[in-house]
Amino acid sequence: MELKQVEKISKALSDINRLKILQYMQKNQGKVECTQACNLLHLAQPSISHHIKKLVEADLIRQHKVGRNYNYSLNHEVWDNYKRSLEKL
Template sequence: MTAEEAERTAKMFKALGDPVRLRLFSAVASHQGGEACVCDISDVGVSQPTVSHHLKKLREAGLLSSERRGTWVYYRVEPSVLAAMGQILTKAATA
């Protein structure tokens, strides 16, 4: 793993190190159709502004992308992110 890959990977896993962020990421990843409206994933035990804060952190880490449609924001996990995470974890398991 190069230094650049390690930096990018650490940023992703750091973002997922928070239990609320991990729940939000899981909710988006498992949502029907591969994307979720923020209105569908806000029930994680924190206030709506806190949900928005955590979703922003997941976006900044490159784990989620978002699109505004009217008053709602829709989030999706980029397929390349899941593939990259799977590849990293597979390499770690075989090392």
């Protein structure tokens, strides 16, 4: 993984709410729905969307449209590569 991508992911992880989303996903088979994230963080839906957007832009999570809603899944490949890259620093 290139250092630029490590930087982008690190910036996405620099917020406690995004870390909580990822932590929840790790415990929930790598998945989360927007409503679950709202309940978890006690934030309004627009705030959740902002945090999820940052994680999607960093390629840490993928979004899947189901009807009118979105479900999100952890991108295990990127997450594992990121952790390995940090170990090599």
